[in-house]
Structure formats: structure tokens, C-alpha cells
Amino acid sequence: MDVRGYETERTALRALEPEDATPIQAYLNDAALIGCRHLPWSLQDVAPVSRAQVAAAIEEWGKAKAGFTLGIEAKASGRLIGHAGCDWNWDPHCPSLAVVIAPSQQRAGLGSEVSRLLLEVLFLETPAHTVIGWLTSWNAPALAFAAAHGFSECGRIPRAGLRDGAYYDDIVVDLLRREWLARRGGGGRDGA
Amino acid sequence: MALEGALVVLREEQREDQKLFAELRNDLDTQAWNLALPPSYTEEMHVKRFDAMEFSYERRSARLVIVHKETGALAGYISYTDLQPRLSASIGLVVAKPFWGTRVALDAQEVLLRFLFHELGLRVVHLWTHSGNPRAVGLAEKSGFRISARIREATYRNGRLLDTLVMSLTRDGYGERHAEFQDTLPDPTALLRP
Numbered sequence: 001m002d003v004r005g006y007e008t009e010r011t012a013l014r015a016l017e018p019e020d021a022t023p024i025q026a027y028l029n030d031a032a033l034i035g036c037r038h039l040p041w042s043l044q045d046v047a048p049v050s051r052a053q054v055a056a057a058i059e060e061w062g063k064a065k066a067g068f069t070l071g072i073e074a075k076a077s078g079r080l081i082g083h084a085g086c087d088w089n090w091d092p093h094c095p096s097l098a099v100v101i102a103p104s105q106q107r108a109g110l111g112s113e114v115s116r117l118l119l120e121v122l123f124l125e126t127p128a129h130t131v132i133g134w135l136t137s138w139n140a141p142a143l144a145f146a147a148a149h150g151f152s153e154c155g156r157i158p159r160a161g162l163r164d165g166a167y168y169d170d171i172v173v174d175l176l177r178r179e180w181l182a183r184r185g186g187g188g189r190d191g192a
Numbered sequence: 193m194a195l196e197g198a199l200v201v202l203r204e205e206q207r208e209d210q211k212l213f214a215e216l217r218n219d220l221d222t223q224a225w226n227l228a229l230p231p232s233y234t235e236e237m238h239v240k241r242f243d244a245m246e247f248s249y250e251r252r253s254a255r256l257v258i259v260h261k262e263t264g265a266l267a268g269y270i271s272y273t274d275l276q277p278r279l280s281a282s283i284g285l286v287v288a289k290p291f292w293g294t295r296v297a298l299d300a301q302e303v304l305l306r307f308l309f310h311e312l313g314l315r316v317v318h319l320w321t322h323s324g325n326p327r328a329v330g331l332a333e334k335s336g337f338r339i340s341a342r343i344r345e346a347t348y349r350n351g352r353l354l355d356t357l358v359m360s361l362t363r364d365g366y367g368e369r370h371a372e373f374q375d376t377l378p379d380p381t382a383l384l385r386p
Contacts, residue, residue, distance in 0.1 A: 155341020165384035
């Protein structure tokens with residue numbers, strides 16, 4: 001893993017460009033992702049999005065001064081397979097982390113590679129003390145993913161929205177720097 | 193219908209209120225934020241913010257001034273933000289120190305909750321605070337809020353690592369504490385439950 005180069009074994013994270021709107025739109029409109037697409041607050045997350053809306057999202061992400069959203073490229077194919085971001089706009093002490101992988105590319109460990117990389121970025125390159133994730137209660141795979149990366153459920157905020165005729169909750173998960181260090185086996189690069 | 197309680201009236205903010213807002217912002221005890229701000233805000237800065245506000249029918253937030261009915265004095269302000277219409281919002285409350293312990297804060301909170309649940313038809317109201325502010329937690333609990341998230345050590349203030357707290361009050365929870373609340377707004381999930 002190359003933290004400062006933003007590369008993992010099989011992925012490379014890179015800045016998003018306007019022409020990325022087409023591949024991003026393709027996976028964002030997969031029904032399996034709707035409701036968990038990590039879009040800017042100004043965009044809806046319950047219905048298909050247009051290419052112009054995705055272009056607006058890319059522009060919005062590009063304005064971030066405290067954090068970033070990057071495209072995830074599969075090294076093997078050179079294709080954009082997702083996006084991921086860190087946000088410390090409120091407080092660099094407690095940034096949030098989000099990873100979105102195209103459904104067709106899920107369950108291959110790519111999201112895990114990216115999560116491990118971004119946790120290294122946050123804990124080695126920023127003053128992060130508590131990293132936070134926001135998930136929805138209906139998204140069991142995401143909850144399992146967060147747990148597998150050491151996050152603990154620290155809250156369940158009721159009535160975040162409606163899905164399938166029922167309210168769902170926002171699940172908040174957190175990971176402390178000392179917990180991350182303990183799992184990693186040390187504080188230097190590559191756990192040394 | 194005025195936003196009026198037993199002790200307070202909530203009204204729109206006015207330019208002459210900005211002096212108090214600057215004073216409350218510059219007092220580390222009354223900022224009430226998870227993240228401390230430098231005590232260097234001026235009345236002029238607040239007036240500029242006030243003057244920049246524009247008319248809109250798509251308001252997602254509001255700040256209301258708390259007026260103490262008995263004396264006419266300004267006691268602070270209460271706000272809501274992050275409004276998701278017919279669903280949720282977060283509230284915030286800042287009360288000047290002379291009014292601490294006078295039940296003014298609780299009265300203002302109840303008046304705003306009545307507006308949010310009766311008029312805006314919200315299904316849940318949240319607030320954010322931290323574990324080093326037992327006064328805020330206790331006040332919220334008096335209105336029925338319960339802690340829904342405790343984000344560990346996510347706040348650093350006054351030299352201490354503290355937990356960030358999210359507290360929530362559902363429409364049902366509000367109704368249970370207010371017998372006068374005859375809720376005629378159908379729950380969107382009610383007819384769909386098995």
C-alpha cells in the first residue's frame with residue numbers, strides 16, 4: 001500500500017474529472033446502491049441521477065477544503081469502480097470516512113483495500129482521533145464491512161428516512177486511533 | 193398564533209439583537225458548540241450576517257430570539273437546522289447566563305418543539321451536545337430527548353476529551369408527554385405494518 005501515492009495492491013485513488021460523470025452515473029443508478037451513494041447533501045439519494053447531476057456532484061466534491069472525494073480506479077482494467085472520501089470540515093479531530101464500490105465490483109475485497117488505505121491517511125497524515133462512519137440500518141453488508149474494519153456501533157439515530165414502508169435509522173460507527181493502532185500492530189508506516 | 197410559552201415568546205431576530213448574539217458567541221460557556229470558536233466575533237460581523245439573509249419559501253433553518261415575557265429582556269436564542277421537511281430537524285439553544293436555572297430554556301425548548309411537531313409535522317427532532325455539558329443533556333431529557341448516539345472522544349473542549357452526543361425525540365415520544373397533542377397527522381408507516 002502506498003499511502004501518499006493513494007494506491008493499494010489493486011486500486012488507485014485519483015482526483016475526479018468532469019468526464020468521470022458517465023462511469024459514475026452508471027454505477028450510481030444501480031438499484032442496489034440507491035440510498036447509500038454518498039452524494040453531496042444538495043442531491044437527492046432516492047432516485048436515479050442524471051449525468052448533469054453527477055457532474056454537479058463532482059464539482060461539489062472538488063470544492064472541499066477540508067477533506068476529499070476521490071475516484072477508485074481498478075488497476076487491472078483502468079476503469080472507475082467507485083468513489084471514496086474523507087471529510088473533516090467540522091473538526092479534523094473526528095473526520096468521517098465513506099467508501100462506495102460499484103455493485104458489480106463488490107465482494108472482491110476492493111473496498112477493504114481502500115478503507116485500509118484511507119484509515120492510514122487519516123491516522124498517519126491528519127490529527128484524526130476518532131474516525132466516524134454513517135450507515136443506514138437496512139444496509140447489513142455495510143454494517144458488517146464497518147465491523148470488519150474495527151468500527152464499533154456507537155449510535156442509532158431514529159427515523160433517518162423511509163424505505164420499504166418503514167422508518168430506518170442512521171447507524172453511527174466510530175474507530176479510535178488507539179483501537180486502529182492495536183489492530184494494525186504499531187504506529188509507523190506498515191505497522192512498523 | 194405567536195410562539196409563546198408560559199415564560200417566553202419566540203420571535204424573529206432583528207438587527208438590534210446582534211449585540212447579544214456577539215456576546216453569547218464570545219462566551220465559551222454559552223457557545224454551546226462541540227468546537228470552540230475564538231471569542232473575537234463583533235456585533236458588526238453579526239449585523240452583516242443578518243443583513244445578508246434573503247427572503248425564501250424554502251427555509252431549511254431558522255433562528256428565533258427568546259424574549260422573557262415578564263421583563264421583556266432578551267434571554268438568548270433557539271434555532272433549528274438541517275430541516276428535512278415532514279421528517280426531521282436538529283435544534284440548538286443558547287441562553288444568557290442570567291437566565292440559567294430560571295426554566296426559560298425549558299420553556300423556549302417546549303415552544304419550539306410544539307412548532308416543529310404541530311406546525312411542521314416532523315417525525316423526529318435531534319440535538320447535538322457533548323458529555324461535558326450535563327446541563328444541556330438534562331434540559332433535553334426534561335423534554336423527552338434520549339441519547340441516540342455517543343461518539344466516543346469526538347469532542348475536545350476545555351482541556352478534556354469528551355463524547356459527542358446526539359439526542360433524539362420522536363413524534364411518538366413527544367405525544368406521550370403532551371396529552372394535549374391530538375396527532376391527526378397519519379404516520380406514513382402505520383397502514384403498511386403487518
